[in-house]
Amino acid sequence: xxxxxxxxxxxxxxxEPFAGTVTARFSDAIIxxxxxxxVLYEPxxxxxxxxxxxxxxxxxxxxxxxxxxxxxxxxxxxxxVSAVGDGAKDAMWAYETxxxxxxxxxxxxxxxxxxxxxxxxxxPDALHDPTTP
Numbered sequence: 054x055x056x057x058x059x060x061x062x063x064x065x066x067x068x069e070p071f072a073g074t075v076t077a078r079f080s081d082a083i084i085x086x087x088x089x090x091x092v093l094y095e096p097x098x099x100x101x102x103x104x105x106x107x108x109x110x111x112x113x114x115x116x117x118x119x120x121x122x123x124x125x126x127x128x129x130x131x132x133x134v135s136a137v138g139d140g141a142k143d144a145m146w147a148y149e150t151x152x153x154x155x156x157x158x159x160x161x162x163x164x165x166x167x168x169x170x171x172x173x174x175x176x177p178d179a180l181h182d183p184t185t186p
Contacts (some may be wrong), residue, residue, distance in 0.1 A: 055106040062125060062141045065096065066093060066094060066096075066099070066125060066126070066154070066155065066156055067093075067094045068091050068093050068094075068103075068157035069091065069092050069094070070089070070091055070093070071088075071090045071091060071092050071102065071161045071173065071175075072093075072175060072176045073173060073174050073175040073176040074086065074087070074088050074090075074173075074174045074176075075087055075090035075102045075104055075105055075167050075172070075174075076171070076172045076174075077104065077109075077164045077169050077170070077171055078172070078173075079113075079134050079136050079137075079141065079144060079170075080136050080137040080138070080139035081136075081137055081169065082113065082136035082137050083175050083181060084109065084110050084113050084114075084134060084136060084145075084164075084169065085104045085109040085110060085162065085164070086104075086108060087104045087105055087108035089104075089105050089157060090103060090104050090105070090108075090110065090161075091103045091157060091161060092100050093155075093157075093158055093163075095125070097107070097115070100134050101163050102163065102164075102171055102173060103147075103158045103161035103162065103163050104162055104163075104164075105160065105161050106147070106160045106161065106162060106166075109145070109162050113134055113135060113136045114132040114133065114134055114135075114145060115132065115133050115135070116130065116133075117131045117132060117133050117142060117143055118177070119131040119142075119143050121146070123148075123154065124160065125154060125155065126148050126151050126152055126154070126155040126158070127148050127150065127151040127152040127155065128148065128149075128150070129146045129147065129148050130146065130147055130149055130157065131145065131146045132144065132145040132147075132162070133155075134168075134169070140186070141165075141169070143165065143166040143171075144164060144165050144168050144169055145162045145163065145164050145165070145169070146162065146163055146165075147160070147161060147162045148161075
């Protein structure tokens with residue numbers, strides 16, 4: 054008889070504030086911009102920027118019927134975007150009520166980088182900037 058193996062531990066994720074400005078553009082329109090964005094790091098995946106709902110221009114979005122489930126983060130909802138005469142399905146997603154490990158991205162949206170251009174501009178480092186007096 055073999056002993057039962059312990060259940061696998063969920064992958065570790067980390068959520069950190071981004072020191073700078075993150076701007077999301079679709080079809081040449083700014084659809085979100087924030088100096089309060091967060092970056093989610095998850096093993097095996099590229100880092101993902103999450104922008105607070107307050108900094109997303111929701112008048113350009115319509116919630117879709119699409120949902121997905123991540124065993125770590127929880128249930129994700131999706132939004133379609135429409136701007137400058139163009140549109141894209143499920144261009145943004147959010148974990149509105151994430152699992153406890155991902156609570157740092159609650160009420161934040163992330164964007165599908167295949168259709169939304171993300172620009173992340175780090176805050177200038179005054180300590181190491183030779184032009185700072």
